[in-house]
Structures are given as C-alpha cells and as structure tokens.
Amino acid sequence: MAHHHLVLIIMMVLSAMGGCSxxxxxxxxxxxxxxxxxxxxxxxxxxxxxxxxxxxxxxxxxxxxxxxxxxxxxxxxxxxxxxxxxxxxxxxxxxxxxxxxxxxxxxxxxxxxxxxxxxxxxxxxxxNVSFLGVEDKTAVMKKCGPSIGLTSDAMARRDDVLANLEASDNTYRKSGSGNVLAVAQCTGDLSPSECQDCVSTAIQRLKMECGASTWGDMYLAKCYARYSEGGSYSRNTNDDSNHNDDEIEKTLAILIGLIAGVALIIVFLSFLSKVCEKHKGGK
Structure with missing residues (x-):
C-alpha cells in the first residue's frame, strides 16, 4: 500500500510542477x-x-x-x-x-x-512554399471572453489601450490602463509597414468581434492582438519565472521529504514484518 501512495504522490507533484512550468x-x-x-x-x-x-x-x-x-x-x-x-x-x-x-x-x-x-x-x-517576408492577415484563431463583462468605463479604457498598441511602431507591443492590459506582436519577417497593417487589422477585428467581452484574442497568420481586464498580461515575466523557480524548489523539497517519509515507513513495516516472522518461527 505504501508503494501505491508513493507513486500517487509523485504523480500529483509532477503534475503540479508541469502546470507551473x-x-x-x-x-x-x-x-x-x-x-x-x-x-x-x-x-x-x-x-x-x-x-x-x-x-x-x-x-x-x-x-x-x-x-x-x-x-x-x-x-x-x-x-x-x-x-x-x-x-x-x-x-x-x-x-x-x-x-x-x-x-x-x-x-x-x-x-x-x-x-x-x-x-x-x-x-x-x-x-516548402516561401512565406518569409510575405504579409498574411488570414484570421487563424479568435477567442472572446464573457460578452457582458466590461462596463462603459472599462470599454473606454480598453479602446484607449488598443489605440496605444496601434500607435506603437514596435514588433512587440504592450499597453495598459488601470486593470485593462493588452499586447500585440508581429513575426520578425514583416517590414514595419506590414507589421503596422497586420496589427491594425487584428485590433479592429478584435474590437468588432469581441465587443464588450472581458478579454479577447485575435490571431492572424503573421500577427496577433490580445487584451484582458485584469488578465495575465500584467504579470512581469522575469518575476514570474523567479517565482515559478522558487515554487518548483519548494515543491521538490516537499517531494523529497515525502519520499523520505514513505521510505522510512516502508523500512519500518519491513522491520516489523521480520520481527513478526521471527516470533512466529520461535513459536
């Protein structure tokens, strides 16, 4: 039974670690x-x-x-x-x-x-067909959150944030206002004007198709635009990475402790079993 618990514990912890990483x-x-x-x-x-x-x-x-x-x-x-x-x-x-x-x-x-x-x-x-440097605004994936989630103020902030994204000239763009955050990015093979055209298209489609949704993702073939009210785009990547590393270290420490504990139980049960066998043999 102890062996089954050990396997279960290891599977549960490794699963949790997989979710973090x-x-x-x-x-x-x-x-x-x-x-x-x-x-x-x-x-x-x-x-x-x-x-x-x-x-x-x-x-x-x-x-x-x-x-x-x-x-x-x-x-x-x-x-x-x-x-x-x-x-x-x-x-x-x-x-x-x-x-x-x-x-x-x-x-x-x-x-x-x-x-x-x-x-x-x-x-x-x-x-095997060249696509490098070729602009492609084909919509490949769209997801929208709950459609009645944004208040009029939040929608105004969302529109301002997306306008800031559109006004940027970077390949990777982030913007935020209050708890509304957004990100956009092009693939690096597009020229600045092609990237701008692609991001603008993604943003316009995002606003049109996701309406008042609390979050939205619009992926075109060569760029994407996403926004979220209080969503994941507010997280600092480096801080997250360090936090995840700390969590994994703690998880490993717990896992090692659990394995050691279970191993001690197995040794103890084995010892008891041998003692019982000796007593039975003595009788």
Whole structure:
C-alpha cells in the first residue's frame, strides 16, 4: 500500500510542477499542409535539419528564419522556416518554448510538407512554399471572453489601450490602463509597414468581434492582438519565472521529504514484518 501512495504522490507533484512550468508552452492553435511527404526521404531529413536549426537559434535570439536549399543529389524541395518568441521572454524560456513547439509539430503534422504551431510564448512555421517576408492577415484563431463583462468605463479604457498598441511602431507591443492590459506582436519577417497593417487589422477585428467581452484574442497568420481586464498580461515575466523557480524548489523539497517519509515507513513495516516472522518461527 505504501508503494501505491508513493507513486500517487509523485504523480500529483509532477503534475503540479508541469502546470507551473507550462505557462508559455500552452497550446493555442496549429495547422498542417494537406500535402504529405514519404517517411525516410530526403525531405524528411530537411525538415528535421531545419527545425533543429530553429531550436538552436532560439537559445540566443527571440526571432530567426532559415532557408534550407536542397543538395543537387537529393532532388528535394527548398524548405523555409521561422520562429517568433514573445518579446518579453528570456533566451532560456524562448528556446524551451520553441523546442516544445517543434516537438508538438512533429506529432500534429506528422509527414506534412508544412506546418505552423502557436504556443502561448512562441510561434513556429515551416513549409516548402516561401512565406518569409510575405504579409498574411488570414484570421487563424479568435477567442472572446464573457460578452457582458466590461462596463462603459472599462470599454473606454480598453479602446484607449488598443489605440496605444496601434500607435506603437514596435514588433512587440504592450499597453495598459488601470486593470485593462493588452499586447500585440508581429513575426520578425514583416517590414514595419506590414507589421503596422497586420496589427491594425487584428485590433479592429478584435474590437468588432469581441465587443464588450472581458478579454479577447485575435490571431492572424503573421500577427496577433490580445487584451484582458485584469488578465495575465500584467504579470512581469522575469518575476514570474523567479517565482515559478522558487515554487518548483519548494515543491521538490516537499517531494523529497515525502519520499523520505514513505521510505522510512516502508523500512519500518519491513522491520516489523521480520520481527513478526521471527516470533512466529520461535513459536
């Protein structure tokens, strides 16, 4: 019985730890091309090489793209790829997010010639059709919160915050007023004017389609805009990371203590069992 409790405790604690560390790695949307490639071909090797290069690059920069030209003997297609991490992520968190996105792409888009995946903290895309530097305002994901949540004052603040986002000229943009916060970002391959056009479109659609919702997310193919009343965009990423590290350390300390306690119980029960057997043998 003690062994069963030990396994249960470990599973519960590891699950809790996964919830802490998975904030930037939570799934938002993904899609794959309908065209498939044959496993074991040169194209599969190219996909693996390209995605590995993106993971490696993410250890030192929040955005990069890569074009993989085929070798003359492989007769494979040219392959294009990019990743974009959220502008406030550290290199460490960016690389972990990209690695997680690539792993999920491998499952979601198995044998697909192209695929795209958006996690909370990063976006990864690859294809054999060039998309680098091409503006794309296709709506890929929209979510709105409760539609009767914002008061007229809160809506006015929301509109001001989104106007500030639209007025910014950065690739990654944050704004806030009171408890209304918003964020927007483009992929790094867009020019400043293309980014501005994409963000403006996302903001206008967000206001139109989410109305008085307490929060809203509008993801276009190359940019997104999001707002929230008292939502997650107010959190300081570095503080969160340190807090999560502290929580994980505390959790590990508790886990080690529990394991040690259960181990002592097992040893004690084993000792009692041997004592009982000796007494029975004596009789």
């Amino acid at each position: 998975g904030d930037t790695e939570s799934f938002i949307f993904g899609g794959c091309s309908q065209v498939k490639f044959m496993p074991g071909t040169a194209y599969e090797n190219s996909v693996n090489t390209l995605l590995t290069s993106l993971i490696n690059s993410a250890t030192f920069t929040n955005y990069n793209n890569n074009t993989l030209q085929p070798t003359p003997s492989s007769s494979s297609a040219t392959l294009y790829g990019l990743y974009q991490c959220r502008g406030d992520l550290s290199n460490d968190r960016c690389s972990r997010c990209v690695e997680r996105a690539v792993s999920q792409l491998g499952t979601l888009c198995l044998d697909a010639c192209g695929g795209a995946l958006q996690l909370e903290g990063c976006f990864v895309k690859y294809d």
